[in-house]
Amino acid sequence: MGAILEVEKLEAFYGRTQALHGVSFAMEEGGITTVLGANGAGKTTTLRAISAMVRTRGSIRFASEPIQGKSTEDIVAMGIAHVPEGRGTFVDLTVEENLRIGMYARREKRHAGRDMERVLELFPILRQRRRQHAGTLSGGEQQMLAVARALMLGPRLLLLDEPSLGLAPLVVREIFRILRLINEESRVSILLVEQNASLALDLADHVFLLETGRVVLAGTSDVLRRDDSIRRSYLGY
């Protein structure tokens, strides 16, 4: 299986402030990789750099194709769905309209109806709330909607920014169960940013750890989990 994402010497800037200092990593198609690190380490920036939401230098290749210099809209249309921090819900639109927006950049629309049906099966609560304004949903429901909206693109790569943030443990477990399911079922690759290291390690096969915009540690999640000193000093549990 080939690499779905290859990032080399990636630098990212907010104005004149540099947030990433040469980040390199690769992801296999169908894999789940998690990015761990403290606040301000550059986790969110890494995702934003892939989606061209910040100014970058270096090289990013998606399915062997360079996406450097492309616009966010074009990158989305290539099949990279990004669930942003804070979920990005369209609060004044209905749940169903939110899902239809997820379809907007989809290249082939033939299976859109089938995928909508599948997404509503995965998240039955969204079917119940279909005609409701998305702003009336609870935090957990909005996170589910955000994932569902991203899936409506029919993506090859899913970027998830802290899906567990501010949610009850039970809800988080449900969301992670569904993430595993869609990864196994449709071979969607997932790049997951998380604060909750133990949760992320359970889901992911590969891990890398960021510290002030640099990769300080990378490997398979099994190896990292078993290494007590790494676990204590970097993962904090």
Added chain:
Amino acid sequence: MDIFVQQVMSGLATGGIYASLALALVMIYQATDVVNFAQGEMAMFATYLAWSMLNAGMPYWGAFLATLAVAFVGGVVIQRVIIRPVENKPILTIVIVTLGLLVIFNSVAGWVWTYLQKPFPSPFPREPFRLGTVVFGAHDLGEIAVTLVMLVLLFLFFRFTPLGLAMRAAAQNPVSSRLAGIRVGWMLALGWGLAATFGAVAGLMVAPILTLDPNMMGGIQIYAFAAATLGGFTSPVGAVVGGFLVGIVENLVGTYVSFIGTELKLTVALAMIIVVLLVKPSGLFGRAHVRRV
């Protein structure tokens, strides 16, 4: 009673014009937080183009549709060429740019077509309708019909087409829209195009009543502001209801309050703006703007 019904009807007719222009203002305001002061002048300019087409011998509805098309393209071009470069500048900068557009359209219209008033035809029959003892002007009824048809089309567009949905999404949450692959910049341009189209309809419908001259839309724009303020600048439905309400109130006050008559009517609009801003700044249908500071 007959006079009352009649005044309400002609209030609805002029209200339809205010509603169209108010809707144009609200569409742009919702998407970009900018009030386009040139909206009325753009409408006036479009009406002059229609006048030229009619003078060149085009049939009315042909000229009508052609004008709407030109207005749409014009709106898109103005957004892309003039507004977009200042998009991220402070709000005051953009407001000044729209004021500049106002002056330019006004002067260019005066330069090309002179400031002399020109009669403008109505597509509707001259003979009034009679319903019992109440008399309705045919142009009034036609105007209301045209406004309603435009509103229904706009509603269907925004409610049921992917493009309409994308435009609503872009206005609401630009960042999230980009992550869904929506080209937010183009959606704003389309918004300007649609707004210009609605403005053009207002111009075409009001010109037969006021006769065409470069300052024709000045007063109408004030009423449209009153309508949008009353309905709430954040609500398209509010803009429409506000438009009709302002039209009716204006007519009734002009009829029943003798010292106001026709000369002081515009004052009514200004008074309404002030009262709404004092009592309920977000308008009847608008949402209060909560902002973290």
